[in-house]
Amino acid sequence: MKYGIIIFPTKKVQDEANALRKRYDPHYALIPPHITLKESFEADDETIDELITEMKYIANETEPFKIQINKVSTFAPVTNTIYFKVEPMQQLTDLYEKLHSGKFPDNQQYSFVPHITIAQKLSHDEYSDVFGSLRMRDIKLEDEVDRFQLVYQLDNGSWTVYETFVFGKEKV
Amino acid sequence: MKYGIIIFPTKKVQDEANALRKRYDPHYALIPPHITLKESFEADDETIDELITEMKYIANETEPFKIQINKVSTFAPVTNTIYFKVEPMQQLTDLYEKLHSGKFPDNQQYSFVPHITIAQKLSHDEYSDVFGSLRMRDIKLEDEVDRFQLVYQLDNGSWTVYETFVFGKEKV
Numbered sequence A, B: 001m002k003y004g005i006i007i008f009p010t011k012k013v014q015d016e017a018n019a020l021r022k023r024y025d026p027h028y029a030l031i032p033p034h035i036t037l038k039e040s041f042e043a044d045d046e047t048i049d050e051l052i053t054e055m056k057y058i059a060n061e062t063e064p065f066k067i068q069i070n071k072v073s074t075f076a077p078v079t080n081t082i083y084f085k086v087e088p089m090q091q092l093t094d095l096y097e098k099l100h101s102g103k104f105p106d107n108q109q110y111s112f113v114p115h116i117t118i119a120q121k122l123s124h125d126e127y128s129d130v131f132g133s134l135r136m137r138d139i140k141l142e143d144e145v146d147r148f149q150l151v152y153q154l155d156n157g158s159w160t161v162y163e164t165f166v167f168g169k170e171k172v
Helices: A011-024 A045-060 A090-098 A124-134 B011-024 B045-060 B090-098 B124-134
Strands: A002-007 A035-042 A065-074 A082-086 A115-119 A141-145 A147-153 A159-166 B002-007 B035-042 B065-074 B082-086 B115-119 B141-145 B147-153 B159-166
Touching (some): A011 A115, A011 A124, A045 A147, A065 A090, A065 A115, A065 A124, A082 A124, A147 B159, A159 B147, B011 B082, B011 B115, B011 B124, B011 B141, B035 B090, B045 B147, B045 B159, B065 B090, B065 B124, B082 B124
Antiparallel strands (some): A002 A035, A002 A147, A065 A141, A082 A115, A147 A159, B002 B035, B002 B147, B065 B141, B147 B159
16 A cells, blocks of 8 residues: 655644635645655555554654744746745754665655645646736744654555654654 | 544545535645544643643543444435434444543534535525435445544634544553
């Protein structure tokens, strides 16, 4: 099965992101707004059980932390994805690194840029319009992160949460 | 915030349900296929924290159990919702009752009929066609339940998982 590891920001941030995703992100219906900690990877039942134990340890050694979003950015010209840029935080990078080392498959394609996607797969003209208008917007969002989630993908491309890992609260 | 408590069946059952939901359920994009244990209820942050502790106790005193789906049924004439009927199980009823007593709001509207919705809000004619054809189908699905999930609703009507409660595995 195909798994991924993500952080859901709180409702306030999700609602802000969805107001844009609704119009500009064809993945809008497949998963709520999120920060990807680990891109999709294949794992069988035995492997995922082992990784779940690891994730509990990782969650237990992580303290809740704040994240800040101060601007809209883009991955262009690599892809024309537009996103809420999450300011780099040591705790986020630590989480990312732990989820890509040890028993975890090292499936990183790019260096880690924490973000919440709000637009993707636009035509070139749409992209220019949307990014041109969003980059001028004054965006200031703050949020607290105290958990991450293991999700798996269904045949229709949507994602279901399999398990939540709350910082400092897991039984191992 | 508006919360709900649900069980996600495994991918196999979800994929079967989605193949039908895609065409017949306008809520298809709002949440993956699920069994509702507790309909939406309002709770503030303090209350939900208290209920989360309760849910951990409830999860810890529940053993994993099997569920069976043997037919497609309907709530007509009350509503024209069509669903995979989940055969009644004492463990499911116990869970339902615990989530509607004690500190939990008793927000039950109907008696508990465990089900996975596959069609709703159809016109009368569509309903008759769809149910007429689905009731003849030979459906046999078995699944194991070992967790439930607390979800909250975003402004667009979709649901995000806040926390997972795995039977016998919660730290309280």
